[in-house]
Amino acid sequence: MGKITTRKGFELAKEGELRNWQGRKEWFFNRDDTDQYEQYYEGPYKDQEIWQKRTLEELIKKDSRVKTLLEFGCGTTRFTRWWDEIGIEATGGDISPFMLAQGRRLFGGDLVLADSHHMPFKDHSFDALAFVTTFEYYKDPVQVIREAVRVGKYGIIFGMMNRNTPKLIRRKVQQAFGRNNYYVTAKFYTPGSLKNLVEEALPDRKYSIKWNATGLPKWFPKKQWKIPYGDFFGFHVKLHDV
Numbered sequence: 001m002g003k004i005t006t007r008k009g010f011e012l013a014k015e016g017e018l019r020n021w022q023g024r025k026e027w028f029f030n031r032d033d034t035d036q037y038e039q040y041y042e043g044p045y046k047d048q049e050i051w052q053k054r055t056l057e058e059l060i061k062k063d064s065r066v067k068t069l070l071e072f073g074c075g076t077t078r079f080t081r082w083w084d085e086i087g088i089e090a091t092g093g094d095i096s097p098f099m100l101a102q103g104r105r106l107f108g109g110d111l112v113l114a115d116s117h118h119m120p121f122k123d124h125s126f127d128a129l130a131f132v133t134t135f136e137y138y139k140d141p142v143q144v145i146r147e148a149v150r151v152g153k154y155g156i157i158f159g160m161m162n163r164n165t166p167k168l169i170r171r172k173v174q175q176a177f178g179r180n181n182y183y184v185t186a187k188f189y190t191p192g193s194l195k196n197l198v199e200e201a202l203p204d205r206k207y208s209i210k211w212n213a214t215g216l217p218k219w220f221p222k223k224q225w226k227i228p229y230g231d232f233f234g235f236h237v238k239l240h241d242v
Contacts, residue, residue, distance in 0.1 A: 073134025
């Protein structure tokens with residue numbers, strides 16, 4: 001069977017040969033969903049993506065120590081490519097061979113096929129870790145946070161789908177009628193609930209947290225604010241004890 005290989009040496013199933021990975025039901029193991037991912041961002045989500053990126057950049061750029069970054073759950077490398085554009089050398093990691101197969105064509109940097117709960121990197125291999133709309137799918141988020149600060153020396157940048165959004169009801173209705181597979185296995189957080197999770201994961205570490213919300217309705221006069229409402233929020237955990 002033909003293969004394509006990432007620059008880290010992991011073999012991925014050649015496009016078109018598999019539709020579902022290991023019989024798993026999550027959308028990121030289903031090619032009917034992963035094949036549409038880039039088109040989704042190029043279509044109805046384009047304007048929101050601009051503000052998501054602006055929010056994340058404003059947070060991460062406040063830590064001048066961050067020059068390298070590992071984005072886990074990088075998918076098709078939509079944001080991984082963008083980190084490079086703003087001057088941060090990025091590597092991508094994902095558990096889905098379908099997403100990485102697309103990312104391999106679009107991104108010239110390093111990619112790794114692996115589980116975020118057990119990152120195959122030495123301590124402090126990168127300056128920071130990033131999770132962009134992927135942390136919502138992790139089965140043991142406390143373990144993932146601990147892995148992230150082990151591998152990322154100066155902290156973590158999160159881009160999160162906000163639970164505090166008027167669209168939450170729409171998401172639930174879409175799930176009930178089988179019209180949106182992307183949210184079926186997701187757990188949505190707020191800035192407050194994510195802060196509590198970080199406190200549980202890092203009881204002995206010194207850090208500060210900054211966050212900002214965006215994804216507000218088009219008619220709303222503000223596009224970012226520090227009130228925990230909106231479709232998306234950026235959340236930066238900056239470590240101070242290294």
